[in-house]
Amino acid sequence: xxxxxxxxxxxxxxxxxxxxxxxxxxxxxxxxxxxxxxxxxxxxxxxxxxxxxxxxxxxxxxxxxxxxxxxxxxxxxxxxxxxxxxxxxxxxxxxxxxxxxx
Amino acid sequence: xxxxxxxxxxxxxxxxxxxxxxxxxxxxxxxxxxxxxxxxxxxxxxxxxxxxxxxxxxxxxxxxxxxxxxxxxxxxxxxxxxxxxxxxxxxxxxxxxxxxxxxxxxxxxxxxxxxxxxxxxxxxxxxxxxxxxxxxxxxxxxxxxxxxxxxxxxxxxxxxxxxxxxxxxxxxxxxxxxxxxxxxxxxxxxxxxxxxxxxxxxxxxxxxxxxxxxxx
Numbered sequence: 153x154x155x156x157x158x159x160x161x162x163x164x165x166x167x168x169x170x171x172x173x174x175x176x177x178x179x180x181x182x183x184x185x186x187x188x189x190x191x192x193x194x195x196x197x198x199x200x201x202x203x204x205x206x207x208x209x210x211x212x213x214x215x216x217x218x219x220x221x222x223x224x225x226x227x228x229x230x231x232x233x234x235x236x237x238x239x240x241x242x243x244x245x246x247x248x249x250x251x252x253x254x
Numbered sequence: 255x256x257x258x259x260x261x262x263x264x265x266x267x268x269x270x271x272x273x274x275x276x277x278x279x280x281x282x283x284x285x286x287x288x289x290x291x292x293x294x295x296x297x298x299x300x301x302x303x304x305x306x307x308x309x310x311x312x313x314x315x316x317x318x319x320x321x322x323x324x325x326x327x328x329x330x331x332x333x334x335x336x337x338x339x340x341x342x343x344x345x346x347x348x349x350x351x352x353x354x355x356x357x358x359x360x361x362x363x364x365x366x367x368x369x370x371x372x373x374x375x376x377x378x379x380x381x382x383x384x385x386x387x388x389x390x391x392x393x394x395x396x397x398x399x400x401x402x403x404x405x406x407x408x409x410x411x412x413x414x415x416x417x418x419x420x421x422x423x424x425x426x427x428x429x430x431x432x433x434x435x436x437x438x439x440x441x442x443x444x445x446x447x448x449x450x451x452x453x454x455x456x457x458x459x460x461x462x463x464x465x466x467x468x469x470x
Contacts, residue, residue, distance in 0.1 A: 179288075181296075192316070193312070194315065194320055195320075198320065202329075222264055226284070
C-alpha cells in the first residue's frame with residue numbers, strides 16, 4: 153500500500169484523545185485550557201465535531217439546574233473506537249521510529 | 255435542550271440568532287452553542303467588571319473564529335454556506351467580486367477619462383435597463399431564460415461561461431490599458447472573426463440541419 157494512503161491521526165485529534173483518555177470526560181474549554189496552547193477555542197469545536205463524525209468521541213449536553221441562565225455546554229468522552237485508534241496510532245508510530253533507527 | 259428564552263443581557267444572544275439563520279441545526283448545536291456557552295460561563299464567573307470584559311473579548315474572539323470556519327471552510331463540517339453562496343453557480347459571484355479588485359489594481363493605467371467612462375457606463379446601463387423594461391427587445395428576450403453571461407441587453411451570449419467572460423474583460427483591459435498590445439488584439443480579433451465566418455459558411459453548407467446550426 154502506498155504511504156500516502158496509510159491512515160493517520162492528526163496531532164490535534166491525538167491530543168484530544170490523550171487528554172480525554174487520561175483525564176476523563178471534559179468540556180471543550182477544559183480541553184483548551186489543559187492543552188497548554190495546542191488547542192484554540194476557535195477551532196476546538198470544529199475538531200471535536202469532526203471526531204464525533206468519525207466516531208472517536210461522543211458528547212452530551214450538561215443538565216442545567218432549574219432557573220439557570222444561558223446555554224448548556226457539551227461534555228466529551230472518548231469512544232471505544234477512539235481509544236483503540238489512539239492505542240493503534242501509538243504502536244504504529246513506535247514501529248515507524250524503530251524502523252527509522254534500524 | 256437549548257434555553258431559547260435567554261435574557262437580553264446574556265452575551266451571545268444575537269450571534270446565536272445569526273448562526274441559526276445561516277447554519278443547520280446540527281452545526282449550531284455542535285459548534286456554535288458550546289462556544290457561546292463557554293463565553294457565558296466565563297463572563298458569569300468573572301470576579302469583577304474588567305475580568306468580565308476580558309472574558310467576553312476572549313469568548314467572542316473564539317466564537318467568531320468558530321463561525322468564520324463553519325461559514326467559509328468546507329472541511330469544518332457545516333457545509334461552508336457563506337462560501338457556497340459567494341461562489342454561486344459556476345463561481346460566477348466570485349468572478350463578479352474579483353472585477354473591482356482587477357480595476358483597482360490596474361488603476362494607474364486608466365486615469366480620469368476611463369473612470370468617467372465607467373461611471374457614465376454604469377449610469378447608462380440603468381437607463382437602458384429601465385427603457386428595456388418598458389420596451390422589451392425580442393432579441394434580448396430570446397436568451398432571457400438562459401443562464402449564460404451575455405454582452406449587454408442585445409443578448410449576445412458569451413461562449414465558455416466564466417472563462418469567456420474573463421476573456422472579454424481581459425481583452426477590454428488590454429485594449430484600454432496596454433496601447434502596445436492594441437495591434438495584437440485587433441489582429442487576433444480580426445483573424446478570429448474571419449475564422450468564425452469561414453466556419454459558419456462551412457457548417458451552413460455541410461451541416462444544415464436546424465439542431466446543428468450555430469446561429470439562426
